[in-house]
Amino acid sequence: MEQTSRIRRILALIEGPQTLGRGPRFWSGFALVLLLACAYPAFADSYDVGNNVYFFNWLFMALGLSLIWGYGGALSFGQTAFFGIAAYCYGVLTINLGDAYGLTLFSLLAAVGCSALCAAVLGYFLFYGRINGVFLGIVSLSVTLVLERFMAQTAGPEWTIGSARLNGFNGMGNMPSLTIPWPGGPIVLYPDLPLYYVTLALLIAVYLGLRMLVNSRFGNVLVAIRENPLRAEMLGYDIRRYQLMAFVIGSALAGLSGVLYTSWGNYITPASMGMTAAALPIVWVAVGGRSDLTTTLVGALAVLIVFQLLTIHASQYALVVMGALLVITVLVAPRGIVMALVEATLRLSRRKEAR
Template sequence: MSLAMTLLRRLEGPQTLGRGPAFWTAFAIVIAAAIAYPWFADGYTVGNTAYFFCWVFMALGLCLIWGYGGALSFGQTAFFGLSGYAYGVLTLNVGAAYGFTLAALVLAVALSAVMAALLGYFLFFGRIGGVFLGIITLSVTLALERFMAQTAGPEWKIGAARLNGYNGMSGMPPLTVPWFDGEIVLFPDVALYYGLLGLLIVVYLALRILVNARFGNVLVAIRENPERAEMLGYDVRRYQLAAFVIGSALAGLSGTLYTAWGQYITPSSMGLTAAALPVIWVAVGGRGDLTATLLGTLVVLGGFQALTIYGSQYALVVMGLLLVVVVLAAPDGLVVAAMRGLGRLRRREAGR
């Protein structure tokens, strides 16, 4: 009971914007609206929203590593691709019966976590930080992209799963949940939407608890002043590694969900453009806060897709421009700036 109370208390704290009845009422209204949304929207739009949800986990992961931990990883897409391909290989070989797709999801995410632990061990225990961390993680994702792009030949297969080079892997089954009378297939419409909404709420709240707990305190301490954090008796490397593993596993979760959503994955999902986008989503919303990252990512994804309809090259230019403008005008992110402004306004009103 006391553990549950402790966890509930940590839903809000110094590391997260939004607290008190006003915030949680707004939160409940947003959740209620999100639950009601499929009743008013057509299946395609709902499926498209589910597509946006797929990406948010990767952004939240980057928010943890970069915004809270201060280590800019450019390699989120490496784990996105790794888990996406892993889900494909596993399900193309074993199939979707008996809820195996869920086991494949867990295994694919676990693979990313293990690989992140391995890479992160060398990075953080080798005391690699700052810009070099970005360069190495970017190199890893680009190397993976190049590698997967040259797997077009028939010899590149794992069991029944052809890797297919630049065209990517396709035909893997969507997520299926075993149920009493058969199974529920989470096709990319209402069913997957609800599944992802639930998962998103759980991950968001769990991360809020994590960053407001002792772990999150140490993480922001490392971001602010790693030497001081170490001189308070914290093994900085372990905390950085833990954040990297959790954040990268979330990127892996995104990759798996994306692959299950569209039933395909290609090497370009690990390319340079793909690698830059999570950085933009997180920076634009506000890397220092989970809620800001979540909102910012959804808005930027929506805007990006709308722009893409008129011309993909312009959409990318706008994304680049957006990043530059935000870095110059609101370095903490647009959502964070807006939320702070709102807070100031409320205090001023209260002071009258």
């Protein structure tokens, strides 16, 4: 009985003061979007479906950054460091271990764990050393740039771990894709339908899990730290511990993005940790509305699609447009464009009800 009510209380956290969207209307909309996402492969070429998994791969990193920056108020400019660490770890592990016996899944967990561990060590020095505000951004950006530089000079044959050659700026390739052991023969997650559904399921699970996390007592403290760190500490909370935990969870999600990306394209390069790559997650999250998971998700997906279209049709303008988009967001809708649209809609509907 006690157990059931506890589970019910945890599930109830899926809605709460820290997340937009509640009640039957929101969840019907959510179900409809989910249904459309599930039905999409039926109306599209499976090659395109596999290609479009690319967009989902990045969303985990965006959600993680929303947790760290949007909810916790700590702007990390270097989430790509953890993306890269997990990506390279996955590559090295799978090239050495192979894809039999579910070892790619083990590699996924080990690679994400490695990212989380690196985030814990870096985060410990950042948060327990009271490095806040713009300095947190500078240090985290420096870390990702150092990692990029380091990996870029690993072109020589001496840079080999087991049978995995790091390959410098040319990038590391030929790692196996994620493979699920199955009684009728293993399911290899090439960019195709199974990968699409697995990534979608993972995304939904992470989104809902994070909703529960930010509406929990942990999430309450996290937003309190964003709003007023001194007051939060003077309510008896060890704010460094909460900031560190959010940083580790968010960075593990960046790591998950790294593994999924590497498994999807069987390729990873140091550029994924470079300046441009590091700046893009900030744009995705800021444009949507960093202080909410749903606006982050919608905004990041939209920006990713626009960016991809631009790189195909007008590649010389793609980054300029992204930069302009960030500037416009900061000037016109500092809380995010999707967030501003949601707020405007809510205001309109309230005005209608008042009439």
